[in-house]
Amino acid sequence: MATVYREADAHPDLLTERTIAIVGFGNQGRAQALNLRDSGAKVIVGNIDDNYRAQAIEDGFEVFSIAEAVEAADVVMLLLPDEIAPEVYTRDIASHLRAGDAISFASGYNVHYEHIVCPEDVDVVLLAPRMIGRGVRDLYLSGDGFFSFVGVHQDASGGARDVMLALASGIGTLRKGAVDVSFQVETELDLFNEQGFGPAFGRVLLTSIDTLIKAGYPKEAVLLEFYLSGEMSYIFQAMAEMGLIEQLDAHSQTSQYGAISRGMRFLGINLKRPMRKILDNIRRGKFAREWNFEQRTGKVRFRLLRALAKRQPIGKIEKEVRKELGIGA
Numbered sequence: 001m002a003t004v005y006r007e008a009d010a011h012p013d014l015l016t017e018r019t020i021a022i023v024g025f026g027n028q029g030r031a032q033a034l035n036l037r038d039s040g041a042k043v044i045v046g047n048i049d050d051n052y053r054a055q056a057i058e059d060g061f062e063v064f065s066i067a068e069a070v071e072a073a074d075v076v077m078l079l080l081p082d083e084i085a086p087e088v089y090t091r092d093i094a095s096h097l098r099a100g101d102a103i104s105f106a107s108g109y110n111v112h113y114e115h116i117v118c119p120e121d122v123d124v125v126l127l128a129p130r131m132i133g134r135g136v137r138d139l140y141l142s143g144d145g146f147f148s149f150v151g152v153h154q155d156a157s158g159g160a161r162d163v164m165l166a167l168a169s170g171i172g173t174l175r176k177g178a179v180d181v182s183f184q185v186e187t188e189l190d191l192f193n194e195q196g197f198g199p200a201f202g203r204v205l206l207t208s209i210d211t212l213i214k215a216g217y218p219k220e221a222v223l224l225e226f227y228l229s230g231e232m233s234y235i236f237q238a239m240a241e242m243g244l245i246e247q248l249d250a251h252s253q254t255s256q257y258g259a260i261s262r263g264m265r266f267l268g269i270n271l272k273r274p275m276r277k278i279l280d281n282i283r284r285g286k287f288a289r290e291w292n293f294e295q296r297t298g299k300v301r302f303r304l305l306r307a308l309a310k311r312q313p314i315g316k317i318e319k320e321v322r323k324e325l326g327i328g329a
Contacts, residue, residue, distance in 0.1 A: 010169035015041035021073035024080040027133030066092040108183030123160035145175025
């Protein structure tokens with residue numbers, strides 16, 4: 001069983017003794033910076049000269065270049081996209097870390113695949129909310145909290161776990177709970193969700209839409225039924241709150257009977273084979289090497305894949321339906 005940390009496990013007062021640098025003031029960076037400040041921590045921001053920097057200044061933070069922020073801090077929270085973090089780390093962070101400092105990652109990807117290798121005299125921890133930035137802020141303000149993955153990769157000081165838990169408390173996640181995992185586990189779960197579950201779910205959704213539209217059902221009604229109404233988000237929330245099976249009780253018996261009896265007809269579809277191959281490629285580092293090569297060679301294939309994705313019929317259909325229904329106009 002994994003260890004789950006709660007508020008009682010943390011010593012939030014540790015934050016009052018440290019200066020925390022938020023590197024990257026995007027959606028997660030802003031939410032976590034605001035939460036930490038509201039929890040009594042001294043927070044500064046390191047960001048390039050862009051709209052996010054302007055937002056940090058407007059929010060009342062002291063804002064520096066990334067290198068200056070790291071130099072001034074005891075704890076660095078790296079909240080940049082995985083694809084740019086190694087370059088920024090090498091250029092602006094590595095040479096400014098001091099013995100005894102701590103660096104926190106919101107993703108295990110670069111550390112696990114050794115795209116970033118931190119000095120041996122620095123604490124390296126994981127604090128990865130399982131929540132979007134807006135939710136991190138809203139659930140802090142409401143007092144509800146949210147779940148996160150946490151972990152210690154390198155404990156140079158002997159107190160890395162205490163710092164990690166103080167940060168977790170400061171952003172509000174221990175109100176709900178933080179599950180202890182390794183950088184490897186966080187990385188592989190995240191990638192599999194994106195590559196295994198997500199595409200399979202997307203294929204089922206697109207096939208369902210195509211089946212109904214070709215059968216003559218109005219495209220406006222079809223898209224509303226599946227996702228444009230927002231009902232699906234409430235169903236997923238019910239799964240989280242009640243359980244995958246127990247949430248069936250929130251539906252009519254007609255719905256329950258149809259879902260369970262017809263669900264049996266899909267048992268013959270072999271999803272495990274492609275999913276196991278995807279997981280194997282993730283675990284052996286094949287995907288990471290492939291993506292690293294793609295980035296080093298100009299992302300030609302990536303741009304082609306994105307262009308093909310945007311040319312799928314659903315794009316045109318959805319645009320027409322959204323305009324007709326006045327969604328996002």
